[in-house]
Amino acid sequence: MRTAVVVFPGVNCEHDVVHAIESLGGEAELVWHRDTDLTGFDGVILPGGFAHGDALRTGAIARLSPAMKEVARMATDGAPVLGICNGWQILCESGLVPGAHIANRDLSFICRFEELEVVDTNSVLTRGAEPGQRIRIPLNSYEGNWVDPSETGRVVLRYVDDPNGSQGGAAAVSNAAGNVVGVMPHPERAIDDLLGSSDGRVLLESFLHDD
């Protein structure tokens, strides 16, 4: 599977995502946000960071970037689409997953490992995990507090101890079909025990493999 990692000005996790995907034997390639053709890619990841400097609000400008038309097309076609952190915020702004993000409950940036529980395995992020499985991966965000008045978002990962006020304790949310997922903590930061955890592997391997 060939994964496109979309680079908007201001994102910063793009190299980490490529490193993680390649460490897991996958194939990933950086694409510029002005690219308008993603044919040849089987999946897309929107990496974390501060796309367009979070101007106006997180993800608000990025959704207008030319590449997002192709991302929407691939989402509609059923391809795996994953937004990590700021990437999830962009997916929300684009309407590809429900809801929006506001500032963390305590109004401070949070960078630390969080324990998560797998609550739904019917998504490209969790299909390889066990229901109820506990995993530990780093959270790194200021606006991680997901709200979904429509209550249509499907929570696939839940914080064990709610760090930011996210609705339903949501750490990751999928669209109805399960092929588009936004996740706030960073699975790519947890693929190596030397750095504290390799629990992110099961998530990225799920994304890469549909068997």
Added chain:
Amino acid sequence: MMTEGGRPPSDRHDSLSLPNAPGPVYRLSAARKAIHPHDRPAHPITSTTTEPTHRQLGMTDEEYQSVVDILDREPWPAELAMYSVMWSEHCSYKSSRSHLGRFPTEAPWVVVGPGENAGVVDIGDGWLAAIRIESHNHPSFVEPYEGAATGVGGILRDVFTMGARPIALWDQIRFGPLDEPKNRYLFKGVVSGIAGYGNAVGVPTVGGEMEFDDCYTGNPLVNVMCLGILRRDQLVLGTAGKPGSVAILLGNATGRDGIGGASVLASASFDDESGEKRPSVQVGDPFEEKKLIEACLELYDKGLVVGVQDLGAAGLSCATSEPAGRAGVGMDVDLDAVHTRETGMTAPELLMSESQERMMAFVDPGHVDSVLAIAQKWEIDASVVGEVTAGSTLTIRHDGEVVASVPAASLADDAPRYDRPLQRPTWLDEIQERSSNTPVDDLASTLLALLSDPGIGSSAWVHTQYDHMLFLNTVVGPGSDGNLLRIKGTEKALALSTDGNGRLCFLDPREGSARLVYEAALNVAVTGARPLAVVDNLNFGNPEKPEVMWQFRESVEGISEACEALGIPVVGGNVSFYNETDGVDINPTPVIGVLGLADPMPASPPRLDRARPGMEIWEVGPAATGNLAGTAVQRLNGKLEGLPTPSDSAAALRVLELAARIAHEAPVMHDVSDGGLAVALTEICIASGVGAMVEVGHPFSEDPHRFLVAAEVGSLDLPDDIARRIGTVGGDIVEINGVAVSLSECSERWGRALPDALAG
């Protein structure tokens, strides 16, 4: 107003023919704060007081005369502006240069030593490491968020100017006690500024240190260090290159922000009116910086630049004169080509502006279009502003007229150099002679009080606000002695530690400073690395006081002696003088950063959280004395007296060697510093969630060159003349010399120290 010299003669008005810069693709300015019109500084150049202009700009009459001598005429306004900022204390090191030559700066692995934007060392396999430390003390006092944020931005530019990708930041911050609301406001503002800028610019802040002491109440210290890595063939220097090279100004538009930051703010002391200097503080935009980093790295990768100079203190004055001076060339600069944020800026304003996120690239004429295309791709503004010329004259034009024509190198090289008078403080003997051996009578309450000190307690409140994991290199992160960053694709890791201790240096600036070098080196060694290089940030009081200059000279001597003993060079540094408020100087506070290399990196580097019941605990290093001079216990008791235990270079070398070796085997190692062995042991217990029982001589001594090790019984071979087995891991109490303290209470006190202090 400048009238001397009049306007330049019209025969110098030849027009500069340069290609037009492209317009911006589009600009987003939401992150940028507007400066309110009435917040404008009463700028010396335009103000109407009768004081001579050069004095308003912070120049002495003698310095002004030197400019007249260099030019053989009175300087024009733009020239005076340039000399005033370039010859400021902040930019010229005029009070310190005569001492800084003392530092050992050479070693076979030094690629670039002091004097460039950052020091660069060879770490093998074609990789180089670039490192730099800087202070942003004065701006952070005046405007804590933006002061700290732009400190981060500036240090990043120093590093990526060298061709390196910045991979990590450290912050060393010092404030007055947090029971004062103003200190809490400054502390929170500074932490928010570092987080706000560092996180958004996408460079992890992986460590640092905090100290709280009365002496920083009117003058907080905010130092920031940055590490970058690069392939050897990507090294770029701050040179203008050959005649014909084209100067392209990249990044943020130039505005009136930060005018005189270096001369008016950073090179003067504080008083009640300091708040009025707020408009001299720059405003940062991390998004602009992030794009600038990526654009510059792409320029380096494609080999499109001859040299690069960042625009920090002294702005365009520095970014034109320094590269030209280094290359021994002249330059023609057209200020009308500079992309600006506001209209009607005068030439002195354009030359002195410290608007952030700007870089000057020097490129071959044939590469100009490619450079502009990359700027356009990354959505940053770019203007062709000048051309390198033969000769040595820096010519600057504005509104079609020559407004400056000066020897380029004179702005940097001919800066005044002061051999300021020195005097050992008369009060020091009496303070050093006081006894500092008073035994601690209540071990349990002393330990708990130390753990409640926000400078000793958990730093989690701070470091969980910083992205410290980005780039997947952080093997040993914040809350440890030293930090360890792996270099992916190699077996290597870089270790870093920064250490400062103003109290130790107050009592004995020479030995105190030497001990900081040894301590930082030991912090690096306990991660498995060997020290390679030192950077220093020398924060001192008013250099016009002989006692302060004596402290400074002693500190430089102590750092130099320790570096020589360890065989490591100083590759860069920063001097911050005038850290005084209302005539009271801070404690002399050199901050030492040591860069080390672990090659190979330990497969499982020691960590504080890996102690397990049954492990034995060793104290390694010279036996501690009962001397408490300058320790945390003295601070607790409101004292600062005695003569601290001096360093011992032979012991230091032996301990460092041993530490770096056994770090490949031992699960837990921890340097003994603030709060002594008692605190070091308790920190291991808290991190590992298990108690311990030890017998030691002086639990609160901070005597140098010591570390703790915990390991399975019999698993380590430690020489018994320097290592003492002091106890075992186990249980749920910390028991020292028969006095038991509940681990959960220690943990609670330690965890809440900072949050409680901030709650007021």
